[in-house]
Amino acid sequence: MGVHRGRGFAAINYPIGMNLGGDPSQALVHSNPDGKFTVALSSIDLGQGMKSVTRQIAAETLGVPVADVYVDTADSDTGPHCMGSFASRGTHRVGNAVIQAAQEARAVMLEAAAEELEVNAADLVTDGQGNIHVNGAPSRSITTMAACQAAQFKQGRTVSGRGIFLIPLSEVDAETGEMTPVSCFAHAALLVEIDVDDETGEVTVRDMQSAYELGRALNPKLVEQQLVGGAWMGMSHALWETTEPYYPDRNHGPVDFNHYLMPGPGDISPHHISVLERPAPDGPYGGKGPGEMCANPVLPAVANAVYDAVGVRIDELPITPEKILRGIRANGGVKPRQRLARGAR
Amino acid sequence: MARTPIVFMLNGSERASFADPGQNLLEFLRRGVGDLSPKYGCGQGTCGACTVTIDGETQLSCLTLAESVAGKHVQTAAGLAAGATLHPLQEAFMENFAAQCGYCTPGMLISAKALLDRNPTPTREDVVEAISGNICRCTGYEPIIEAILAAAKGRARA
Numbered sequence: 264m265g266v267h268r269g270r271g272f273a274a275i276n277y278p279i280g281m282n283l284g285g286d287p288s289q290a291l292v293h294s295n296p297d298g299k300f301t302v303a304l305s306s307i308d309l310g311q312g313m314k315s316v317t318r319q320i321a322a323e324t325l326g327v328p329v330a331d332v333y334v335d336t337a338d339s340d341t342g343p344h345c346m347g348s349f350a351s352r353g354t355h356r357v358g359n360a361v362i363q364a365a366q367e368a369r370a371v372m373l374e375a376a377a378e379e380l381e382v383n384a385a386d387l388v389t390d391g392q393g394n395i396h397v398n399g400a401p402s403r404s405i406t407t408m409a410a411c412q413a414a415q416f417k418q419g420r421t422v423s424g425r426g427i428f429l430i431p432l433s434e435v436d437a438e439t440g441e442m443t444p445v446s447c448f449a450h451a452a453l454l455v456e457i458d459v460d461d462e463t464g465e466v467t468v469r470d471m472q473s474a475y476e477l478g479r480a481l482n483p484k485l486v487e488q489q490l491v492g493g494a495w496m497g498m499s500h501a502l503w504e505t506t507e508p509y510y511p512d513r514n515h516g517p518v519d520f521n522h523y524l525m526p527g528p529g530d531i532s533p534h535h536i537s538v539l540e541r542p543a544p545d546g547p548y549g550g551k552g553p554g555e556m557c558a559n560p561v562l563p564a565v566a567n568a569v570y571d572a573v574g575v576r577i578d579e580l581p582i583t584p585e586k587i588l589r590g591i592r593a594n595g596g597v598k599p600r601q602r603l604a605r606g607a608r
Numbered sequence: 609m610a611r612t613p614i615v616f617m618l619n620g621s622e623r624a625s626f627a628d629p630g631q632n633l634l635e636f637l638r639r640g641v642g643d644l645s646p647k648y649g650c651g652q653g654t655c656g657a658c659t660v661t662i663d664g665e666t667q668l669s670c671l672t673l674a675e676s677v678a679g680k681h682v683q684t685a686a687g688l689a690a691g692a693t694l695h696p697l698q699e700a701f702m703e704n705f706a707a708q709c710g711y712c713t714p715g716m717l718i719s720a721k722a723l724l725d726r727n728p729t730p731t732r733e734d735v736v737e738a739i740s741g742n743i744c745r746c747t748g749y750e751p752i753i754e755a756i757l758a759a760a761k762g763r764a765r766a
Contacts, residue, residue: 489708495749529737
């Protein structure tokens with residue numbers, strides 16, 4: 264009897280967004296009379312950073328400071344349509360819609376500036392600091408605020424833009440059945456180290472190491488926090504969260520946080536993350552986004568680690584102490600894999 | 609039934625409001641007094657989102673009778689910042705990306721402040737113990753633990 268160390272590995276390909284075509288999101292961008300911009304979305308920021316990332320994308324495309332952009336996700340009744348915040352689609356789908364909308368708004372802003380400066384709009388550039396100037400002649404300039412105000416109060420233009428991102432329907436090849444179900448994939452690999460107590464069946468997570476390929480990390484700190492937090496959502500799914508088993512029937516199942524278990528701050532382990540940036544050709548500024556992938560590899564990795572530690576192959580989540588103990592009993596005892604028995608670590 | 613007038617100190621200022629019979633402190637603060645910083649999570653003392661301090665001790669406001677705070681000092685996350693100047697814990701939470709959806713954050717901040725008030729140099733274990741009654745769904749706790757340790761060490765951006 265004792266505690267057995269186990270290691271488990273899992274690697275995944277994760278499709279960004281819903282497959283097979285469609286999956287649209289819209290964005291509307293307009294300037295306010297003060298020369299600042301509002302991005303209207305129905306895409307919800309539920310803590311993953313949607314507002315921050317779309318704000319960055321809009322500012323980059325418009326050529327204005329991030330501080331001059333406000334992202335309004337307040338109302339999905341009145342805002343432009345979005346499929347929603349799921350399927351790891353936010354950065355990719357919504358980001359692309361924001362780029363399209365911001366490009367259109369930028370073009371109007373430059374036309375307004377061109378009229379004020381009496382130059383051709385094609386000769387104008389933005390400096391990202393709130394100024395528009397003639398390319399090669401920085402002294403011939405106008406602020407983005409002055410350009411937007413001229414459009415509003417003098418020229419009668421709306422500095423605004425519409426954007427939508429839609430994946431075309433993938434046709435099925437009649438001969439081969441081949442199709443393109445998804446436009447881009449993200450990737451991850453995760454190694455987890457656990458201890459399994461063969462008397463209590465309890466699993467203690469010791470360490471996680473992971474590598475993620477998610478296009479360009481448009482906001483590296485947000486990527487990191489999503490990966491750190493999401494891994495524990497995956498771990499919670501793998502080892503804790505269930506409405507089963509409760510006896511004698513489901514009426515005795517958990518209905519509150521006293522009985523529906525989740526890892527607490529004392530249950531977490533170090534998690535070493537590497538992010539590999541390979542900009543995606545159809546991603547907004549190359550971004551794909553971590554999304555659900557931050558939780559996914561944890562589950563199979565933990566199942567493999569339990570098998571590695573005590574030889575019990577569990578194929579129903581979560582991996583509760585009860586399942587582990589029943590598995591050990593069914594196996595006639597703890598059977599760590601040979602590699603461990605040799606004391607490889 | 610008659611409503612009870614309650615006079616107490618909220619974040620250093622004297623406040624008075626009426627409590628319904630049997631009203632809990634969380635509802636009293638949110639609806640009666642208008643301090644929306646303590647959050648309603650579970651309403652039965654298991655999530656920690658409604659954590660406040662009463663005379664310096666952390667308490668779950670959803671399980672506390674409003675009438676019991678008469679004459680006492682209540683502190684909520686709304687009282688941490690001094691005007692536009694954030695509390696060092698708030699700065700540290702910001703610097704360490706310790707909030708995602710933000711719903712647990714007021715309770716976390718109060719649990720952390722109560723810890724640092726009684727133990728300015730906590731170990732990681734002390735921090736874990738102090739926030740063990742606060743559930744966070746988003747962060748995986750690590751950034752929160754780091755933020756509290758950073759605030760304790762004064763490493764947060766002042």
